[in-house]
Amino acid sequence: MQAIVKAKRAPGLTVTTVPKPTPAPGEVLIAVRHAGVCGTDLHIADWDAWAQGRLKPPLVVGHEFAGEIVAMGDAVAGLTTGQLVTAEGHIVCGHCLQCRTGNGHICKNTRIIGVDRDGAFAEYIVMPATNVLPLNGIPTQVGAVMDPMGNAFHTVLTAEIPGSTVLVVGCGPIGCFAVGIARAAGAAKVIASDVNATRLALARRMGAHVTVNAATDDVVRAVLDETGGEGADVVCEMSGVPSALHQAFAAVRLGGRVQLLGLPKGEVAIDFANEIIFKGITVYGVIGRRMYDTWHQMRRYLTAGLLDPTPVITHRFPLNKIDEALAAIRSGDAGKIILEIA
Ligand SMILES: [Zn+2]
């Protein structure tokens, strides 16, 4: 089968032919139709310090996908061939303290497809049946972005949203999803900030009431003006940029909540007393998707038509155009990019 492979310990990705996998007991074989390209894939292609410390090439990359079940190993219950599905790409151990207390998203033994084992940028992938989620009528194009959209659902819906003022800091694809989710969940006002006008336009399209260009305007001032001087009830920090992190803490109201998803490149100096403690705020770190609360919530929002995430998907490429797909991410103007595989 055709696949995109990290072939060796060096920059670049290779489109090549690899053996088609076969499902072991408890696994299903999925013919991939659409796959999402993300920043993680860019780190792997560029072979940065994180990738060098984590990956053991050769392996098939890619972790966001949807497709059709075409074969099943023994002992698989509740799924059928022909079903259109997506899957949680974090394969967890099921027996650590976190897994056994309903916190599999922070399992200490997590293995990620396309990072620690063969991934989804291929014609076929095998997945543990326990990780598979039937799409129930959601198109595979949307199914392919439910992994990153799930991060946005996790970020937004672990805060109290109905009637709240929500600030989304950073309008990359996950930030734009977060804007749409906050609207769908009943936020009274959604304010979005970024330094890129194209991304801010996408945030408006996803339902942001107010957008602020952080390159030219004072984000904190704008949020205070929009909230009668109180600040935002909930801030979703999706950028990881140090200046934006400080804006997030400054713009949240006393007693409010800051959801941290964006990953800073290194250490960030925080004034704990003034930015967190004296404000009495709650800070929540977002990693992955809650298993499987987030997936079920997300599927209900999508099948009920509460949220249309498709405007965020701005580019589509065939599998063999992965270099063009990565270049589009590097440009900084792209929303979500998907590969059309079958
Ligand atoms: Zn991703």
Ligand SMILES: [Zn+2]
């Ligand atoms: Zn575990």
